[in-house]
Each structure stands twice: as C-alpha cells, then as structure tokens.
Amino acid sequence: MKRLATGRRAAILPHDGGGERLLATVVAVLCFLACLAAVTSLASNRAAHGWARALRAEATVQVRPRAGESEAEAAERAAEALAGVSGVEEAQALDRKASEALLRPWLGEAALADLPLPQLISVRLDADQPASAVSLRRALARAGLDATVDDHSLWRDEIERSAAMITVLALAAFLALAGAAGAAVAYAVRAGMAGQAAVIETLSLNGASDDRIAGLYQRRYALLAAAAGAAGATAAMAGVALLRGVGGGDGVTPALPFAWSDVWIVAPCPVLAAIVALAAARVAALARLRRRR
Amino acid sequence: MTVQPRRAPAASVTDPVRLSGVGFGYANGPEVLRDINLNLPAGSFHFLTGPSGAGKSTLLKLITLIERPREGRLDVFGQDAGKASRREIPAFRRRMGLVFQDFRLLDHLSAADNVALPLRLAGAPARERDADVAEILRWVGLAEKAEARPPTLSGGEKQRLAIARAVVTRPSLIIADEPTGSVDAAMGERLMKLFQAMNKLGATVLIATHDETLAARVAARALRLEDGRLFEVAA
Numbered sequence: 001m002k003r004l005a006t007g008r009r010a011a012i013l014p015h016d017g018g019g020e021r022l023l024a025t026v027v028a029v030l031c032f033l034a035c036l037a038a039v040t041s042l043a044s045n046r047a048a049h050g051w052a053r054a055l056r057a058e059a060t061v062q063v064r065p066r067a068g069e070s071e072a073e074a075a076e077r078a079a080e081a082l083a084g085v086s087g088v089e090e091a092q093a094l095d096r097k098a099s100e101a102l103l104r105p106w107l108g109e110a111a112l113a114d115l116p117l118p119q120l121i122s123v124r125l126d127a128d129q130p131a132s133a134v135s136l137r138r139a140l141a142r143a144g145l146d147a148t149v150d151d152h153s154l155w156r157d158e159i160e161r162s163a164a165m166i167t168v169l170a171l172a173a174f175l176a177l178a179g180a181a182g183a184a185v186a187y188a189v190r191a192g193m194a195g196q197a198a199v200i201e202t203l204s205l206n207g208a209s210d211d212r213i214a215g216l217y218q219r220r221y222a223l224l225a226a227a228a229g230a231a232g233a234t235a236a237m238a239g240v241a242l243l244r245g246v247g248g249g250d251g252v253t254p255a256l257p258f259a260w261s262d263v264w265i266v267a268p269c270p271v272l273a274a275i276v277a278l279a280a281a282r283v284a285a286l287a288r289l290r291r292r293r
Numbered sequence: 294m295t296v297q298p299r300r301a302p303a304a305s306v307t308d309p310v311r312l313s314g315v316g317f318g319y320a321n322g323p324e325v326l327r328d329i330n331l332n333l334p335a336g337s338f339h340f341l342t343g344p345s346g347a348g349k350s351t352l353l354k355l356i357t358l359i360e361r362p363r364e365g366r367l368d369v370f371g372q373d374a375g376k377a378s379r380r381e382i383p384a385f386r387r388r389m390g391l392v393f394q395d396f397r398l399l400d401h402l403s404a405a406d407n408v409a410l411p412l413r414l415a416g417a418p419a420r421e422r423d424a425d426v427a428e429i430l431r432w433v434g435l436a437e438k439a440e441a442r443p444p445t446l447s448g449g450e451k452q453r454l455a456i457a458r459a460v461v462t463r464p465s466l467i468i469a470d471e472p473t474g475s476v477d478a479a480m481g482e483r484l485m486k487l488f489q490a491m492n493k494l495g496a497t498v499l500i501a502t503h504d505e506t507l508a509a510r511v512a513a514r515a516l517r518l519e520d521g522r523l524f525e526v527a528a
Contacts, residue, residue: 010401010402010403010406012399012402012410012413012414014399014400014401015401198397199399201397202397202398202399202410203410203414204383204386205357205359205386205391205393205397206386206391206410206411206414206458207383207384207386207387207411207414207415208383208414209380209383210379210380212383212414290379
C-alpha cells in the first residue's frame with residue numbers, strides 16, 4: 001500500500017459548490033462597494049478640507065465711504081490699514097471691473113452695467129496663521145472706516161459640516177455592507193448545515209464538540225470571505241487607480257480628488273471580510289447546533 | 294439456552310456502563326425500554342440480542358448519549374451521563390468507538406480519511422494518524438481501498454470501514470449495532486476476531502445483533518431484549 005496522507009488534502013466538511021460560489025460573488029460585490037464607500041469618503045473629505053483651507057486664507061471687506069470721501073479713497077485707506085495687520089499677506093481694493101467679474105457668473109452681463117456695486121477689498125491671509133475677523137475689524141475701526149468683514153466662516157463651517165456628514169454616511173454605508181456580508185454568510189452557514197445534517201451528526205458521534213463543528217464552518221467561510229474580499233478590494237483598487245490615472249491630482253471631478261494612497265487604503269478589506277465571516281459563521285453555526293437534540 | 298429476568302447486579306464504580314431502572318420512550322410515545330438494569334464491567338464482552346423492534350438500537354442510543362433516559366440513572370465511565378450537558382458529551386464519545394447499522398461514513402472523504410476522522414477530531418498528529426490508519430485498514434482487509442470513496446465500496450466493505458473507524462482510537466468502550474450484518478460468514482468471523490482483540494487489549498465491547506448463535510460462537514455473555522425488558526441469556 002502506498003504511504004497514507006490522511007486529512008492533508010480532504011476538508012472534513014463537504015463543499016457546497018454552487019452555494020459557495022454564489023456567496024463568494026455576493027461577498028465580493030459587497031466588499032467592492034464597501035471599498036468604494038471608504039475611498040469616496042476619503043476623497044470627499046480631502047476636497048472639503050482643501051476648500052475649507054482655501055476659504056480660511058481669504059477674507060472680503062466691504063467699505064462704506066465717509067461724507068466727502070470717494071469709494072476709491074476709502075478702499076485705498078482700508079487696504080493700507082489691513083496690510084499692516086499680522087496674519088495678512090496682501091490686501092487689495094477691487095476696482096469695478098474686478099467686482100463685476102466676481103458677479104458675472106451669478107447675474108449675467110446685462111444686469112451689471114447699471115448695478116450699484118459695493119466697494120470691496122480682497123484680503124489674502126497667511127494660510128498657517130490667518131488674521132482673525134476681529135483683528136481686521138479693529139484695524140479698520142482704528143483707521144476710522146465704516147466697513148464689514150466677511151471671513152467666509154459661514155461657508156467654511158458649512159463645508160466642514162458637509163464633510164463630516166459624508167464621512168458619517170460613508171461609515172454607515174460601510175457598516176451596513178459589513179452587516180449584509182455577515183447576514184449572507186450566516187444564511188449560507190444555516191443552509192449548508194441543513195444540507196449537511198448527516199455529516200454533522202457523524203462528526204458529533206465521533207467526538208466533535210459544538211465548538212469544533214462551528215470552528216469548521218468558521219474556517220470554511222472565513223477563507224471564502226477573505227478570497228472574495230480580496231477580489232472585491234482588487235476591483236476597487238483598479239477602479240480608483242484608473243480614476244487617479246485619468247483624472248490626475250484633482251480626480252475626475254474636483255469634488256473627489258483621489259490620491260495614490262487611496263489605492264492601498266482598501267488593502268485590509270480581505271482581513272475585515274474574514275473577521276466578519278468568522279463572527280457570523282460562529283453565531284449561526286452555534287445557534288443551529290444548539291437547536292439539535 | 295434459557296433466559297432469566299435481569300436484576301440490578303452489584304456494580305463497581307469503574308464500570309464503563311451502568312444503567313439502573315432506566316426507562317425510555319420517544320417524545321410522548323409509549324415506553325420502548327422498561328426498568329433496564331445493566332452493568333458492563335471494564336473489559337467485558339457482551340452481545341445484545343432480541344427480535345426487531347425490541348429496543349436494541351434504542352438501548353445503544355442511550356448508552357452513546359444520542360438519547361436521554363426518561364427515568365432511572367445512566368452512568369458512563371463512572372459519571373452520571375444521563376444528566377451530562379451538551380458540552381460534556383463529546384468527552385464521553387471520544388472514549389467510545391461506535392459502529393452504526395447504517396455505517397454513517399462521509400461520502401466525500403476517502404476510506405483512509407473516514408478512518409482518520411476520530412483521530413483528526415481528537416487532534417492526533419498527522420504522522421501518528423497515518424500509521425494507525427494504515428494498520429487498521431490492513432487489519433480489516435481494506436489496505437488497497439484506502440483512497441476509495443464510500444459510494445464505490447460494497448456493503449461489506451463499508452461495514453469494515455465503519456468498524457475500522459470505530460476502533461482506530463483504541464477506545465475503552467466499543468458499541469456496535471449489527472456489525473456483521475452486511476458481510477459474509479468468513480469476514481464476519483474476521484471482524485469478530487478484531488472485536489475480541491480490542492477486548493483483550495482492555496476495551497469493553499457491546500454488540501447488538503439479531504444472530505442468537507454469535508454469542509455462543511464467540512464465547513461471550515449474551516443479553517436479550519424483549520418487549521423493552523432486558524434478560525440475561527444463560528448459556
């Protein structure tokens with residue numbers, strides 16, 4: 001007789017070919033979507049922080065001239081007063097042409113000619129240590145100017161809130177997808193165990209504990225989920241790499257600026273899928289085993 | 294041959310199996326077994342005979358903890374097994390070798406892997422496992438069928454395979470339900486020699502059979518179940 005090699009190749013549990021392939025496909029698709037949710041969240045967060053940073057580095061001041069003073073003179077005085085404030089890199093009075101250019105996208109060409117426009121000063125702030133709206137107002141008051149300072153904080157807060165909301169939604173989507181993957185695994189374990197009742201009985205009669213039998217199912221489905229997770233993550237990596245390659249640093253749209261590091265952020269997906277499958281298979285298998293006599 | 298009602302005999306605490314006043318019925322059905330008193334001393338060899346439907350398989354199911362007594366006390370390996378929790382049952386079964394009438398082989402595994410199953414579940418090292426499986430397959434005459442799957446084996450071969458799996462761990466208690474039912478006389482004798490050899494090595498053996506003459510041929514004690522009651526058969 002040739003040399004035996006018991007148990008090295010043969011799995012104790014029989015394979016359910018069709019069902020397992022179907023489950024692997026479902027888990028792979030769920031992992032792909034979870035990876036996309038994670039990467040999209042990262043990219044939108046990056047865009048939001050970029051916009052918020054740009055807004056933080058700018059302020060706009062509207063000046064109202066005193067009696068006997070022209071708008072241009074008031075603007076000139078305001079620009080000078082603001083230029084001396086710590087945290088201000090440049091303060092420039094906008095002429096009518098520049099103000100019209102700012103409004104043209106909103107109002108169109110026709111309405112601008114007769115429209116009275118406020119005198120605005122564009123203030124470029126130090127991006128790392130920007131001057132606060134309070135310090136700008138103080139400088140303007142010291143110069144005897146009647147002015148309104150807009151440091152864009154309203155927009156900035158909105159953008160940051162939106163970014164936080166997108167992150168929360170992405171996390172919720174990620175958890176929902178993980179839950180769906182877990183439910184799919186649990187269902188497959190239950191169906192598999194129902195079809196393998198005789199095998200389970202034989203294992204039990206040969207001394208296998210419930211933990212051992214559940215462990216066999218856990219191992220089976222964790223490996224399957226890891227492989228499916230790898231497939232889903234690879235597809236997501238390829239998609240993100242393509243978008244980064246095609247769209248460059250700003251991505252296909254400025255709202256989703258993908259980075260090359262995003263490609264690797266989905267690498268732990270197979271491990272996470274395996275962990276979800278381990279937990280789901282254990283819960284489902286032990287529940288099923290406990291229902292037996 | 295005469296039959297006498299079996300009374301509760303004096304028992305040693307080390308008896309692998311002891312039943313005292315055990316009664317059993319399925320669900321809310323009638324009693325299948327009544328007031329069963331049975332001691333299987335360590336190293337003993339018993340046959341359990343009786344007509345079909347007498348309760349032989351049911352009694353074996355009680356001893357192997359597939360079913361629980363409705364009344365009375367069941368001790369296995371000196372412990373009250375009738376009240377054992379689910380967690381405790383595998384430890385009892387790992388000390389038993391079970392041969393079922395329907396073999397209960399795993400069709401997706403080779404003959405060798407079927408025999409190795411209890412060793413794998415017990416965590417035996419692969420090298421040790423291979424040696425034990427090869428030896429036991431030789432013993433039951435299936436060395437050349439090691440790689441064959443059960444569906445390709447004859448009824449007799451399946452039976453020998455089931456017996457090989459039951460004894461490969463050298464259990465201290467062997468329970469077999471009609472282990473020679475599907476083999477010819479010569480193979481039946483050979484398998485009985487295997488059980489006797491395991492018995493000589495210290496295993497307690499209980500074999501359920503409809504063959505009343507088997508006990509006489511093997512020179513073992515015989516018990517008879519009739520209408521759910523257990524009798525000792527005097528040779």
